[in-house]
Amino acid sequence: MLPRLLRYSEIDLAAWDACVHSAQQVVPYACSWWLQATAGRWDALVEVDEQTGRYLSLWPLPVKWRPWGQQVYQPPFTQQLGILGAAWPLLRGVATIAGHYTSFYTQLNDANGLFSLQDSAPARQLSLTWQTRQTYHLPLDQPYATVRAAYAADYRRRLRLNEAAIVPLLVTATDDAEPVLTLFQQTKGKAADLRSRHYRMMRRLVTSLRKQQVLQVLEVRQPETDELLAGALFVHYRTRLVYLFAAASEAGKKVGAPVLLLDSQIRRYAGTPELILDFEGGMIPSIARFFANFGAVPVPYAALSFTQRPWYLKWMR
Structure with missing residues (x-):
């Protein structure tokens, strides 16, 4: 059974979240409450069990409206989406939705795998392209001493x-994420x-994460002055602990406050199976090294991405 394209008004959000939560692919960004905070509305390819109405698989497609047509895009603070649930041919899915959007860009999840598009008919027809991105994972199933022993020597010395x-x-730990957002805005926001609008979006997301009880906000402050040296927002969803958002002052970087933040989470969760x-990053070399x-x-x-000319320009060569 091939999935069908559903508009936002046609999506059963309860069935949606049940599918996301039970999927083998662990993708918190695909939860309806996450997408509502970052995208607002979205289309989707959905495979539905016709007898029960249960969603067997889905592929979120956040959409923007533009004068020249609809665009599928990757919302801010939403690293990965892609196919969740039962597997089906991704390229056939792309071919199904191609005529509905003038441009298309989406980041799949790391469980969807990498593949070559060069010899596929849909890829040639759509001029579909793909690029490889990367995040960094640290399994936390080992004891803390074992994980810490693999740190860089300088990090162990700082600790x-x-x-x-x-x-x-x-x-x-704190319940207030606002100081972290303010510190980021003061230090890295411009760069x-x-x-x-991005900070408004993050505040909506923080509200949703807190409501779902998956948000953790950590801080390191200067003991004498209470100055915020570094802070971070983590999301603990199923078998993922996501390093979602972080900020540090120059003074905080000098004393290794970001290292302390991450080490505290590693210490807390080390030895947790799976x-x-x-x-949640690694495309910038300096951050990848960190x-x-x-x-x-x-x-x-x-x-994945493709761009199609509007119908009124297709006569051009």
Whole structure:
């Protein structure tokens, strides 16, 4: 059975979330409440059990409206989507939806695998292209001492120095994500090209994550002044611990506060069967090295795209 294209108004959100939660692919970004916070509305390819109405598989397709047609895009703060649930031919799915969108860009999940498109008829017809992206994963099924032994020597030294300090820096949990967002805006926001709408979107997402009880906000503050040195937002969903958003001041970087934040989570969850810390990034070399220094390994996933001319331009050669 091939999936069919559903518009947002046709999607059964309860069946949707049941499928996402039971899927072999662990993709928190595909939950309806995550997509509602970051995309608002979306189309989807959905395979439905006609007798029970249960969703057997799905592929979220966030859509933007433009004067020249609809575009499928990857929303901010949504690293991976792709096919969840029972497997079916991805390229046949692309061929099914191709005529509905003038442009298409989506990032699959790392369980969908990589593949070659060169010899496929749908790929040639659509000028479909793909590129390899990567995130970094650190399995947390081993004891903390084993995981820590794989850290870079400098990270282990920083941790020992902090542990031996008269007044060590401490990692504390908080319910308030606003200081982390403010610190990011003050330090990296301009370079990251985040606008006001992105911070509004993140605040909506934080509200949803808190409601779903999957959000963890951690901070490192300067003991004498209470200055925020670094903070991070983590999402614990099924067998994934996602390093979603983080910020650090220059003073925080100098004292290794980001290392303390991640080490605290590794210490907390080490020895948990099947749990993976997803660093949610790694395309920038310096950031990739930061993640690799914890012993994390690169994990590839694919990004697909195509562009079609509007109907009124197709006569042009």
